Amino acid sequence: MNTDGLDVEDLCLFLEETKEQIEKMEEELLKLENGQEDEESIHCIFRMVHSIKGSSAIMGFEKMTSLSHALENLLAKIREKEMHIDLSVMNISFYAVDLLREMYTNICEGTECNTYIDDILEQINHTLRQDKSHKNAKEEHPSAKEVSSTHKIEIVFDEDVEMKCIKAFQINEILSQIGTISKTTPADFIQVSDENFGDTLVMLFYTEEEDEKIYKQIHSISQLKSVSIKKLQRDTLDKMNEGEKIQENYISKEKSTIRVDINKIDKILNLVGEFITDKENLNQISLHLKKVYKNDVQIHKLLNTLSHINLIGTQLQDIVMSTRMLPLENIFKRFPRMVRDLSLKCNKEIDLIIEGSETEIDRGIIEELVDPITHLLRNAIDHGIEEKHERIQKGKKPIGNLKLSAKSEERHVVITLSDDGCGLDVNKIKRKVLEKGIATEDKLNNLSDKDILYYIFEPGFSTATKVSDISGRGVGLDVVKSNIRQLHGMIDIQTDKGKGTSFIIKLPLTLAISQALIIKEQEYTFALPVYNIIEILRIKNSYTDKRIHKVGEIEIFHWREEAIPLIRVEQYFKIDNLLPTNKASIIIVAVAERKFGFVVNKIVKEQQIVIKSIGDFVGQNKLLGNLEDISGVSILGDGTLAYIMDISSVSRNFNQ
Amino acid sequence: MGILIVDDAVFVRADISRKLKQNDFTVLGEAGDGLEAIEKYQELKPSVVLMDITMPKMDGVTAIKEIKKIDPNAKIIVCSAMGQESFVMKAIQAGAKSYIIKPYKTERLIEEIIKVQLHQ
Structure with missing residues (x-):
């Protein structure tokens, strides 16, 4: 692979375009497999592959060219209806898309493309060979070693040509049989009327054929005044791409935006x-x-x-x-493919519905969401949704439903993943918790069913009786919890036995800056993210207030006809009470649909804080040790260090 | 080398037929609609078909598709009126080798016929 001498701008355009094309291909392949679209999808995939082949050839990414060429041959057979789409063709196509993506990533990272493509080329050729009508599959398979070349073809039409767009289309078709057209001027010639066409058609054409063959192909079309074919040298090509009109259709797209380095x-x-x-x-x-x-x-x-x-x-x-x-679409779009692969593996039929993928969230958060959502999806497919026969027995639709949706709510984003599977079995979870020694029976008896559900997020917990390679190693959901916590998010479970489970993830819109309430307990300063706060009440004496009752070890506050458990921040964080005071404020907070109150001594003010993560310093044997319930720190204006309370973690630990 | 002329207008068929014969082409037969065109194609095995698009019973584009099924190597030239780009495009996609826009000069027609026969 050689990218020397290529303009960075060209490379950027190429990468951007290729990425879109790969994604589009995958999307259409999925449609095809679901039987939603047929011909249009095939045409679309074909166009994408065709275009990747052309542009990668120009850029000099030979392996990408070879693979897309081979894939194109396969698709051509399907398009011409000489071959049927079966599972093996689908799998090859998906595999090829994966490899193209791998190459894309390699190019992005500027590393040498090491992708091994001999296998897939062989697979494609094998499939083509099986097809009897295809006698010369091997000849069509391009080897990376072959000399590839790009030609600039200029065709001048006779003056009296009518329907030039069709003439151009014919030339396009006929040349596509022996190579790849990467760019044309006029660009979208099908749309161009005779008056606007001019009399010349320019094409950048990549082929391994001799010039003679190109001439022969073109001359089968009538009413052409002249045809000139120039073999392009690498540097000519670069110059051309810089200046010439041929790129205008790309540039015009970029008019209102500029690309900025994310750094x-x-x-x-x-x-x-x-x-x-x-x-x-x-x-x-x-x-x-x-x-x-x-x-x-x-x-x-x-x-x-x-x-x-x-x-x-x-x-x-x-x-x-x-x-x-x-937009969350950036990560949501990779899930249909995953669900497809997994459901095939599990021998289940599953429909994935995605909603609200246009919802926007900070890019720092978005990438961190891939793992948790992946684990939850896997979990739903592997453990949630039942096998077909079981679903039929239960009187459910044989095809399982998975719904991934997102929406914005004030300062946060809510992502919900629901399945219509068997639901979580509280008794099963209880047995598992005891079996694994995660909690004692006494403790479990004191917990509500809802609290017990949260044990599925504990490390080492797994309800699957047999370990599969999809999920069920008991690591998945633990990761979900820690990742969501890292993002200052909250996760909630709603489950209906036999009917399905929903996981609700609530995330702040952004991680870096947040509005927080600053609280002082003795010499410690805490910050409480405001998006969790429902109400703040001042009380004269927190020990004698009539609205506070003690139920066992827990204090309950009666607030708007609700009984809300209280947490005394001082006691909770084991801060020595040097100056006892009775005056206090109660801050009512909500985590998902759970509410509880913090009893605090002094509320300083509300202000913006810049959150600094302490993730690297927290944990066993790390600098700060096990700092549960603290999600980060912030340096306040006067230089004080404020601990940002992780309310979801507090809520969970408190209940246990 | 024989030609099949497909057009719903008898006058047009007669006109083309006469002009081609004057230029030493063999006209094997004529058809007035798509269905007849398919029948005649199988019966006469012409080397070139001149196909009108708008016709009763079966239109030219459908006829091209059907003929291509019978003989993938069939050489068909579409004869279309002006402004029918979309139909011509469909015909080309259906497998027509070339097109010619009415009204045309005889030389143009001859050029097209020779062209499609020369190139496989």
Whole structure:
């Protein structure tokens, strides 16, 4: 593979386009397999492969060219209805898509393309050979060693040609039999009327055939005044791509946007984060100065300027955040394929419905969601949805339903994965928990069914009786819990025995900056993300208030006809109470649909915090040890370190 | 070398037939619609078919598809009126080797016939 001398811009365009094409191919293959579309999908896949073949040849990615060429031969047979689509053809196609993606990744990372393609080429050829009408499969199989070449073909039509678009189409078809057309001018010639066509058709054509053969093919078409074929050298090609019109259809797409290196955006975000910390710091200093120099004119000017800075800070932050937002489609689109493969493996038929993939979330979060969702999907396919005969016996539809949906809710995104499978069996989970020694029977007896469900997220827990290679090693759901927690998200389970299970993941829109309530307990400062807070109540004496009752070890607060368990932050985090005080505030928070109250001594204020992850320092044998219930830290304006409370973790630990 | 002329207008068929004969081509037969065209094709085995598009009973595009099923190597030239790009496109996709737009000069027709016969 040789990319020397290629313009970076060209490479970017190529990569962007190829990525889209690979994804589109996969999407259409899935449709094809589901029997949703037939001919149009085949044509579409064919076009994608065809175009990848052409552009990769121009870019000099030989393996990609060889593979797409081989795949194209296979698809051509299908398109011409000389071959049927069966499972083996589908599997080969999916495999080829995987390999193309691997090559794409290699190219992206600038590494040598090591993808081994001999096997798949052999598989494709084998399939083609089986087809009797295809006698010369081997000849059509291009080897990476063969000299490949790109030609610039200029065809001038006779003056009196009518329906030039059709003439162009004929030439296109006839040349496609012996090679690949990568670009044409006019670009989308089918749409061009005779008046706008001009009299010349220019094509970039890649073939292994001799010029003579190209001439012969073209001359089977009538009414052509002249045909010129030039073999392009590498550097000519580059120059051409830089300047010539041939690229105009790509460039016009890019008009209103520019591509920016994500590192730059991250850097801007970091700077905005620091700016906000300083801004909060300035606000504090100014409050102090205001008290001291009440009557100074300059102070008022300072305060005015500061309020403007605050405004700008908020806008700046919003804009930078929005540039980091990506639609969930970016990761959702890979799941249909996964579900397809897994359900085949499990011998189950499953329909995956995806909704709300346009919902946007911070790009830092999006990639971290792949693993948890993958595990939950696997779990649903492997353990949730029953086998066909079992479903029929239960009177369910034989095809299982999986629904992955996303929606925005104020400052967070809710992702729900529901299946219509067998549901979670609380008794089974109980038995498993005891069997594995995760909890004692006494403890379990005190827990509600809902709390017991959460044990499936415990390390080492697995309800599957036999270990399969899909899920069932007891690692999957544990990963879900830790990943979602890392993202400051919450996860909730709703299950209906025999009818299905839903996992509800609630995530903040962004990780880096958050609005939080600052709480002080003795010398410790905590930050409580506001999106969890429902209400704040001040009470005179937390020990005598009539709304608080003790039920066993737990204090219950009566709030709006609900009984809410209370957590005294001081006690919970085992902070020595040096200055006892009765005054307190109760902060009602919600995690998914669970509510509880924090009893805190002092609420400082609400402010924006820049979250710094402490993930690398937390855990057994790590710097900070096992810091459960703390999801990160933030440096406040005055330099204090605030611990960001992980409310979902507190809620779980508290209940256990 | 024999030609089959397919057109629903008797006058057009007669006109083409006469012009071709004047230029030493053999006209094997004529058909007035798509169905007849398929029958005549099997019966006469012409080397070139001139096919109109809009015809009763069966249109030209369908007839081309059917003939191509019988003989994948059939050489068919579509004769179309102006402004029927989409039909011509369908005909080409169905397997017509070439097209010619009415009204045309006899030389153009002859050029097309020779062209499709020369190239397999």
